[in-house]
Amino acid sequence: MTVPETATERLPSVDPQTFRKVMGSFASGVTIVTTCDAEGRPRGFTCSAFCSVSADPPLLTSGVSSHSSTLRAIRECGRFAVNVLDSRGREVSQLFASRAVDKFARVRWRPGEASGMPLLHNTVAHAECELHEAVPAGDHTLLLGRVIGGGAEQDRLPLAYWRGGYARLL
Numbered sequence: 001m002t003v004p005e006t007a008t009e010r011l012p013s014v015d016p017q018t019f020r021k022v023m024g025s026f027a028s029g030v031t032i033v034t035t036c037d038a039e040g041r042p043r044g045f046t047c048s049a050f051c052s053v054s055a056d057p058p059l060l061t062s063g064v065s066s067h068s069s070t071l072r073a074i075r076e077c078g079r080f081a082v083n084v085l086d087s088r089g090r091e092v093s094q095l096f097a098s099r100a101v102d103k104f105a106r107v108r109w110r111p112g113e114a115s116g117m118p119l120l121h122n123t124v125a126h127a128e129c130e131l132h133e134a135v136p137a138g139d140h141t142l143l144l145g146r147v148i149g150g151g152a153e154q155d156r157l158p159l160a161y162w163r164g165g166y167a168r169l170l
């Protein structure tokens with residue numbers, strides 16, 4: 001196939017199955033994105049779509065489905081935290097991927113020093129963020145967070161996620 005000099009026509013998208021296969025082959029960690037709702041209650045969901053965006057200012061992005069009930073709380077709060085799970089985090093990942101109403105009653109957590117957002121135990125790292133921008137993208141929204149606090153545990157291994165299953169690095 002030749003590439004036209006000026007690509008004016010819109011080519012059809014790949015089928016959803018191929019898209020899932022391709023993207024699922026990219027190994028990632030697993031994060032829990034947390035925030036507080038208007039009543040000050042902790043909220044959160046499991047998110048593997050996470051990456052660094054900018055060093056100056058320090059920006060990261062988490063991709064969240066427009067159907068996520070946590071998205072609205074993040075928009076209203078204007079802050080969120082990203083908790084990178086350690087290798088013991090499978091159950092926590094499954095819990096925060098569910099619609100359970102008592103997610104935070106079943107894990108250990110504390111309010112973050114910089115943002116007040118919930119920080120979970122059993123993580124390899126965390127980032128506390130101010131919401132810089134929420135960019136709609138298809139059926140998802142890219143949360144751009146400016147990092148205002150964070151830390152990493154040197155002696156723990158992360159939980160990995162690849163092709164729809166959890167994995168350990170070593």
Ligand SMILES: Cc1cc2nc3c(=O)[nH]c(=O)nc-3n(C[C@H](O)[C@H](O)[C@H](O)COP(=O)(O)O)c2cc1C
Pocket residue numbers: 030044045046047048049050063064065067068069070071093094096097098099161
């Ligand atoms: C390993 C794993 C990774 C996930 N990654 C994402 C993600 O990157 N973005 C997203 O919107 N949902 C992701 N999900 C699904 C959400 O966690 C799930 O839809 C959750 O119910 C949303 O919660 P909420 O509606 O209370 O916000 C993931 C689920 C699992 C198990």
